[in-house]
Amino acid sequence: MRSAFAGSHPALNFLFFASVVAFGMVFFHPVFLGISFAAAFAYGVRLRGRRMLKTVFCLLLPTLLFVVLLGAAFNHYGVTTLFVLPNGNRVTLESIVHSLVTGGMVLTVFLWFVCYNAVVTTDKFLHVFGRAFPTGALLVSMTLRFLPIMRRRMQRIFEAQRGIGRGEGGRLRNGLHALSILVTWSLEGAVDTADSMKSRGYGIRGRTNYTRFFWTRRDAALSVLVLLGDALVIAGIVCGQTRAIYDPYICLPARTAFSYALYIGYALLCFMPLLLDLTEDYKWNRSR
């Protein structure tokens, strides 16, 4: 799906995901967790459609269940006993809620990464880290180039070996045999690749970077907004607004006007990509 946020500058993408993933990892407060989860889920559906729902139901709900069972089995603190297990251990409301929150956190972070994988493609990644790690970025790019070649060669090796009657050695043996042919073949090719790099001047000092991405004023404005959101949330953390205690009983900080401002701010931060996309959709539809 085409996304306005995905079309913006990679640095903005990174800033946003770093913020939401970091916050997603530290907040135990159910409201914050809920906001982040809803935003990640909604944006994920926007980006990946039906496949997102499949991921959530087939992969994430079982994980959540595992975490809740684990928590209920090992934690026996809390004041509200729900029932007592045959071995005499209590299962408490507090421990179940705590496990749910833990599981929700894992889920939320996972969902944010699903969005991240859809938005940050390899060339965006290389753009952001290419300057700091030129050699690493080039290595990644080269390896991405070689990978499909290796897969194709592997296929050809299997066929060729079968064609001279060498395809009957058992799967593991055949695989290892093919691997060893592939290594020899590809190492020889590496010399040609290195020559091609040398002949185009690789290794000269003062390498520059070609980029297809441009930093626009909109990117700057959005980055400032994200940073402002970050600052607000960090202020909330400092004021203890995001603390949540589950042992021995559930205790959340008292709600003040600041808490509500914080909720709204955090929601705006998390929903930013989706809001951006929807605004763009609206403009597009109106202009037709």
Added chain:
Amino acid sequence: MQRKPYLTVVSLTLSLAAVLVGAFLLRDRQYYLVSGVILLLACLPFAALFRKRRGKVRELVIVSVMAAIAVASRAAFYMLPTVKPLCAIAIITGLYLGEETGFMVGVLSMFLSNFLFGQGAWTPYQIFGMGFAVFVADVILRAGRFQSRRLVCAVVGALCCFAIYGLCADSCAVFAMAPDLSWKSVSAVLLTGLPFNASHAAVTGVVLFLTEKPIGEKLERMCVKYQLFQKGESE
């Protein structure tokens, strides 16, 4: 690519210790984030390897080729889905071309396979774990000159894969899922990962045992033919 391997081992171990200590010291379950951040910081000394390497262009291409092969090697066993020889190939490369080369191949191939199969909070743990496991295995094997002693290679490789990579990769799950860092709950999480780690380590061992010699010979021939990865030489 030959520098001081022992110094690197020490710094790797220290950073691993820092991760664990940092995680345990910081209560209130912030260790999920904190451990990730510390891990990224721990990778910084190694980032230098990928920053601006003064190496031969050919050596660079070979690292990339071996990493691509390591990732693609999954396709060689398309009929045996549990066989993932990535770790074994990185170890063999390091065995003949130097432990830092092995480390780079391990890190690069893990990074790429994370890119292909989706990144997550586990990415830094897996990358770090793979690099570290390959590096330690190679340091041990090279220090003992165990090249072409394939049984030793297989055992050491499998152990490093199991203990180091398994622990690093699972620690992500521990930090994320364990209700607290008590021995009981941590071991419960680790136990669920045990069958997977054991099979991964076994595969690494078997692949090392069977391919250490044929692939090693090819890497060696390459080094001799084009005078690559020689000590104390740079362009």
Added chain:
Amino acid sequence: MEQIQIEHLSFSYPLGSGNALEDVTLSVRAGEYVALCGESGCGKTTLLRHLKPALAPNGQTSGVVRFCGTPVRELDAREQASRIGFVQQDPESAVVTDKVYHELAFGLESVGVPQAQMRLRVAEMASYFGIGPWFNAPTDSLSGGQLQLLNLASVMALHPDVLLLDEPTSQLDPVSAADFLATVDRIHRELGLTIILTEHRLEDVLPCADRVIVLHRGRVAADCAPRDIGKALTGELGFLRDSVPSAMRIWAGTGSALPCPLTVCEGKQWLSDTVRVQNAVRRDVPPPETAESAVRMREVFFTYDKQAPDVLRGLTMDVPTGGVFALLGGNGAGKSTAMKAAAGLVQPYRGRIELFGRDVRKIPQKELYCRFVGVLPQQVRTLFTEKTVRLELEAIDRAHAEDMARRLRLTAFLDRHPYDLSGGEQQRTALAKVLLTQPQLLFLDEPTKGMDSAFKTDFAALLRELCERGVTVFMVSHDVEFCAKTADRCAMLFDGVLAADAPTVSFFADNTFYTTAANRIARHVFPDAVTDEDVICLCNENRI
């Protein structure tokens, strides 16, 4: 102005015997298009690499190479990277990065061109070479021809003064190869670059080149205008006979006194002036005896992916027993797939394939690929597993290894590593390996790709010899000239079905475009003449 001067250059490889280059003295003026040719192993690549210090081979060098007056070795790295462009043979390994735009910018990044200027140069190159439509594509999605074009564009982005090309078309199919050479010619005409190109396929190069330099055993054997090569063809340049354009070869074969033709068009005119024009009657070719089919395919359907369109769409084909059968066709017509299906390497989802009357699916693998079917793949390196050629052969059949090595003239390299051999020698080793399985039915996938013409002649003789021993050869090829010379029967595959299937002579005589150069030159007078030899023979009989 003399741009490149080579003075008394001699060179020997560390382990090689004798000099690879022997006292070469040459000079090339700015803006010249020089074709550097000779048999494989004559030193043309070695010479070309000496002009680019970053790629100069290791070994004993004497003499000097000057670029605009300064010895090339003294040029600084940035200058030699940008002013001397070098395009390599294999586009697959020459392309370094995963995205087309990144590859275009690679050289510019390396020499440190600032962002704004880089953007302009990349844009210029993309437009000049027509890369725009696939500018953002991954390099893996490109065809061989596109990859080589990208490679050229990426070198051109550095604005070189000299362009060196090392057999740039040897890995391409004929159509892409002609396109590529046309682009090189355009660069030469429109930008006035100096071009030095090594090539063993001279048909498309000679008409464009200003000058031809022939190397023989490391020495300059000839340095002349392209047309003058023809005169020496019967004399000292006899070894080039198989690689020059058909028109030139026919001209030399008839010993005509008229000027030497280079292209098909010139050849046609020359022929009209040389022979009595007949009223183009075709001889009747008796229909061939219907031999038993070695391969019988009936309505075969195949696709690699359920969602993808069918590669074979009801292919029905018969390959007669004995003799050489050639399956021709353009890129992506499904030739290789048809061959793989016939050899049992891929399974069609519908249809029936029989080998000597037996259903290929019912033959056990062990039996099928041992003493029955042998497949020589396109990339022969996929077959090499051992450390020496001897071990390669002995891995298949210890008892007959020596004998086979003798037959394929491999005895001299038995103890070499297969990867240290030249392309032709590797091909022979691979063929020996396949033949050691004693196939009755031999499948060849593009056997002449990257082969030089001298070895092609050898190879054709080898195939004939196999036929005499009763082996049926099924060959898939782009190489029209080779098929015309070697095959008994040719078929053309298009869009997953056969478009034509006939004995070689009538096959090519019926086609107008998809036929040999000799036939295109002579079809208005001798419609049945398919090979150069046919034309020469008929010419000599019908002189004015």
